[in-house]
Amino acid sequence: MITGVDYCSNCYAITPSDGPTTAPLCALCGHTEMGTVTRDWIASAIQLAKGLSDGYCLYDTATSFTCGEAEMFAEFMADFGCKGVAETFLKEHAEGDDEGDTHGIDEEGNLFRRD
Missing domain, CATH: 2.20.28 (Rubrerythrin, domain 2)
Structure with a gap:
């Protein structure tokens, strides 16, 4: 077990x-x-993901994450059922990315990733 x-x-x-x-x-x-x-860490991680998804904290700090950190954090949020928050977080992060960075926003306002 x-x-x-x-x-x-x-x-x-x-x-x-x-x-x-x-x-x-x-x-x-x-x-x-x-x-x-x-296994208590799983409940704590879920509680953290849900708590962070409610506020402005993620959106206000998204541009401070590196692209790799933003990807990992968005994956964490999506894994715990916060897919919309994960997508919005990455979009907010991309707003602060420089030309040539991993993330970007196209003319229609959609998130894209450069590989």
């Missing part, structure tokens, strides 16, 4: 856990220092 989540203290990759192991090894980066958190 999975009782928690192991996470790498180096790259923060997560894997299911059935308790502490004697020699954990991160599958992503090979780091050997792992931590374990209980």
Whole structure:
């Protein structure tokens, strides 16, 4: 039975856990220092996502995120059921991007990503 989540203290990759192991090894980066958190973190993450989706905080700070940070945060919000907030956040972020950055707004006001 999975009782928690192991996470790498180096790259923060997560894997299911059935308790502490004697020699954990991160599958992503090979780091050997792992931590374990209980499932309570899921409820906390959901509460955080829902709480942030209600205010102006995300929209006021979106331009301060790097493109990579904005993508990760939007994915986090979408994963917890806040897809509209995630899209609006990325659009707000794109408003502050420079020419040539990952995100942009086209003539019709739609978000686009440059790859």
